[in-house]
Amino acid sequence: MGHVSTTSQGSARGHDSEVPTADRDVLVVGAGIVGLSTAYALTRAAPGTRVTVLEKEPGPARHQTGRNSGVIHSGIYYAPGSLKARFAVQGAAEMVKFCAEHGIPHEVTGKLIVATEREELPRLHALIQRGRQHGIPVRELGPAQIAEREPHVSGLAAIHVGTTGVCDYGAVARQLARLAEDAGAEVRYGAQGTVTAVDRRPGRGVAVRTADGRVLRARALINCAGLHCDSVARLAGDPAPARVLPFRGEYFELVPSREHLVRGLVYPVPDPAFPFLGVHLTRGVDGGVHLGPNAVPALAREGYTWPVISGSDLGGLLTYPGTWHIARRHWRYGAGELRRSLSKSAFTSAVRRLLPDVTEADLRPAPAGVRAQAVLRDGSLVDDFLFAEGPHTVHVLNAPSPAATASLPIGREIAERALAAMAP
Template sequence: MVGVTSTSRRLDRSAVGKGAGRLDCDVLVIGAGVVGLSTAYALTRRAPGTRVTVLEKEPGPARHQTGRNSGVIHSGIYYPPGSLKARFALRGAAEMVKFCAEHGIPHEVTGKLIVATEHEELPRLHALIQRGRQHGIPVRELGPAQISAHEPHVRGLAAIHVGTTGVCDYLAVARQLARLVRDADAEVRYGAAGQVTVIDRRPGRGVAVRTADGTVLRARALVNCAGLHCDSIARLAGDAPQARIFPFRGEYAELVHEREHLVRGLVYPVPDPAFPFLGVHLTRGVHGGVHVGPNAVPALAREGYTWSAVRPAELAGLAAHPGTWRIARRHWRYGAGEIRRSLSRPSFTAAVRRMLPDVTEADLRPAPAGVRAQAVLRDGSLVDDFLFAEGPHTVHVLNAPSPAATASLPIGREIARRASAVLADA
């Protein structure tokens, strides 16, 4: 990811444009999460010899969304036919399994259960069955006895088994992509050398950025894969993105070691169609251990991994966006329930017990949280698909929701295609 400091806006942008005739590379990619690295990888494969530099403010790759999720390879069953999410997930799941196998990255295709625990969830479960069949995903309907055969401690009225879901180590995927990018003679810069503070675009002269260590880099095109900071980077480039990032923190728990036997694989609730979140689910990871969660609460900073992480300037920016107030008015009941589960262990445990009745508060311990970069439009609607925007010499990825990690390889190729079109016009 890349951070944008308030001081960066006061720098003399005209100084960046000096000497713009010399190009340091063809494409600058901002962000070394799995999407940014997949984009760089795709660029080097699409046109060998393309000079690519990846900029990342953290000391290594995948320090935010990529390295802080549950590690699930999603099947694509949730996503509407024709959506980018469906297209990318269906292709990406198979490609991710193949990539992991080729490069010795821990992974496993486990399948998963989607479980209905209330009668009102049954129509939504049946709709998922039909959607899975539309997508060509192997799904099987299960009754209570069959649920118990798969997961002896899980209870539900009905369920579906989705055969193509799995788990992998996305941090290892990102590290391998970074190695492949460097092997293709591209460059990955971390820390101050990768933290962008100024962006300057000049018609016919490409784009230049200044990094926190004072280096100026010039390129023909820039690709913004900055995740939690993507809208800030778009504004820094002089564009006016149609959406603003609203950070939602996903808080996880994990089963204590003695109780990990309660969950064999992956167990999900039937999702609420009003929200692009999948609810509290159970995930046995590829390295062992069982994650429980996440819930979804408003984060008080873009990198707000705890309630104590507060950035007043970032909150002020959110408060000034009309979509913030509209989403709050529209969904305050849902949000209040999520906050209650965040602050109350009994409430969180009760949510888990809907599917896993044998679990107790003592069985759960806190696990590292993640923050989701959720794009919100001015009318307060949550952007529920991938969102791209293009400006002079730039391609912005303004929303990369789940299944971005699963689908990162085809997403990278799509972004590379757009970047190549920008290069052709430069």
């Protein structure tokens, strides 16, 4: 979700007499699902709060929110006590209820997590225990039971997770925008929503300049800018403790004549060393079956294909120590992901671990997404939600999967922090 222009980072101070101004209580940067959920939560927690959402795209949910497989995650993967675990378990139930109340396409399908190698069995059993710790309904399955649920899927053992589902997150974001606007919030798109400068005003809040020359003053700024969140933090004068490294997730989909090969959701057992879940199979609300994603470094924050390169983004990545630490530590894993990116045959082989009957001819390219992965200077991948706060500012610096699933409780958490930041 890009919402900041890095071509102009001058101060917004001193221009109030030259350009139109507007006074608000809260400015939210980013109209992805987290930013819109936050705006919605603010209007509910503090009715009458003057909220403006700024988004550089012509509409909501144009980046991470609108470019994923639409899974409502159960929370089974996440460590007890983490924000991800708390938000996901609570958020999954709330998301299903929200979709039902507002007529948004969704389905609680459950999913299989399948072990295809013996060395994966201990990790599968650990997930069973973790699911039970979270109160998530899980059931162990053998090969015959796997075949009953997914006749074309092969595995040594699996678990069925009952609370996983799918929905249309783009539709959720659009509904959140409508609800926030109905409650008095404003959402600005395009040049009116492109942030070019941020100035902190001691004792008075913040002032933001947008690409159309306007200055907006507010008591608090909430940074939900996704792929550009660290850039927004720097504009505000709050050095981010981590840098966003964009990882592109590439998908294929089954051709219509082969969609019958997958009935629901099928995942591999994840590697605990990485926050990525590996290539999985997802039947969406439209009946299509997505395969993927992989995870390869993107050459631009919005680098949805290999030819898309940003010199400034790439330069920032190459000069950041964390990039080189990751490269040295995980080059073998990265080489495998790169091979699957460049070779349809290699990608098909990854799919065939779960779905042996699939062939290259069964796969066709589908739109990719880019994940805003926060990375520390020592190369550590930030695995949980990361918030940072400064005077009159709240920055969401890492909102990993399951951010869409958990967007309703996350929005309330951010709104609470912002209301505290508004206090004198």
